[in-house]
Amino acid sequence: MKPAPFDYTRPADLPGALKALGGDGARALAGGQSLGPMLNLRLARPGLLVDLRRVDELRRIEQRGDALVLGAMTTHASIEDGQVPDTTRGMLRRVAADIAYRAVRTRGTMGGSLAHADPAADWVTALTALDATLTIARGGGTSTALMAGFMTGAFATALGDGAMLTAISIPSLSDRARWGYYKICRKPGEFADAIGAVVLDPARDYRRVVMGAVGGAPVVLESLAAKLPFDSTPTLTRAEIEAAAPAMDSVDRQLHVVAVERALAQAYAR
Template sequence: MKPAKFEYLRPRGVDEALKALAAGNGDARLLAGGQSLGVLLNLRMIEPKYVIDISQLAELKGIEMSGTAITIGAGVTHAAIEDANLNDAAGRILAKVAVGIAYRTVRNRGTIGGSLAHADPAADWPPVLMALDAKVRLRGPGGRRELPVSEFILGPLTTALEAGEMVESVRIPRLTKAARWGRAKFEIKPGDFAQSLAAILDDREARRARVVLSGRALSPVRLTGAEEALANARARSPADLAAVMKVAEQDLARVSARADEYDRSLNRVMVERALKEAFV
């Protein structure tokens, strides 16, 4: 299929893009990489009056590193993150996540901001960024505001973006040298969307323990009981791992209550694998 007719706009800056978005009065869509929007347009699942191309805006393509955070512009592609190989500690997490997204052609176009704004529950970035305590910077008619990823993503394909707003950047707190990281993803084929994905952060120096799960039927969610158990697992021994998993299973029963037996089993295995990686 082909898209319904729309007016293509190519603003010269973010301010101009926001004006066009406001003028669209809810009938405009932003085009960054187009890897999700293009499909929706072609299938006529959405039929906006305006498509606003922000893919070439330099304001959205920067990567800044400070002593406390890494800030990535919304227009930075997965490939750019892969190639930058950012020194984020814990084994260069961001580059490893980026390289596992689809294949290079998609990574050359798809953006981190687009992935967050689309909020597909099976996407790679949302659960990982939630585990990293990342914040999304939004820009709109009322200025700028920041939300933790955990508050930005409200459900499948649903975010806290308000009318006329766009994702401007993502700010990720720097990890300490003591940080441990684990990630397990089950996919039908390499680079595919996740059937289930677990992300674990254990940063003792920063006093941060995160256990996040997502998948095809589950938007990213923190397993708070497992996080508390992980924070208390000082030795990272096999006994500690078993104790954390015991609590995680209680969390899984809560968040996977509506899932079928296959998904429940898959989620459990992914959490256990991610924890084992973090405990190494």
């Protein structure tokens, strides 16, 4: 259980990090709570680890207009502990507090989780539901991408070689917004078997229902969201949720439908 040898560098700023990441076999270390086990099992064998811990730009937290902008190296624990302004009526905090275990949350980061793109991870689903926008830096400059569509499959993203996720911009929820987030795990802290996430915000005429931990990228259930009222409880049947879900086997379908059902119930109970 010892990793295969690799080189290590700890750049002090963004240009340094981008330069290092441009090298052959380079891999970003953004907390390393998923990469660490893979290194130990020798499943991952990078030539060079680029530790982003010293890049201060990646820890910046700002409120910009109607959005909260979190640096990619923001840890789950700092969100859990309320060190990040609450602009989502408690949703970010609730999601963060239930990621893996405390000893993992203190080191693991939001940007690391998104770039790693494990389908069963929390942020890929929660931030799709919140309609986050990602800032991506590469040699030539920066660009933005919507979270919905950023993940292209299990452990696959639109990031591309040598590019780096630097910040996550999360639209603030209004006072009238509702949200629900429900995940099903065999044991607390384990990889999720199914996740349901719901965000409704009448101030922006925004409705989104997301089914996560599906194997690939989280699935936005548009037809289902369109049916949701803002001010009264919906009368959705389980069959309607099933009809909106992608194809999966009966056990998976049951888990995912229940997760969405419970997320909806939470949203409307709020």
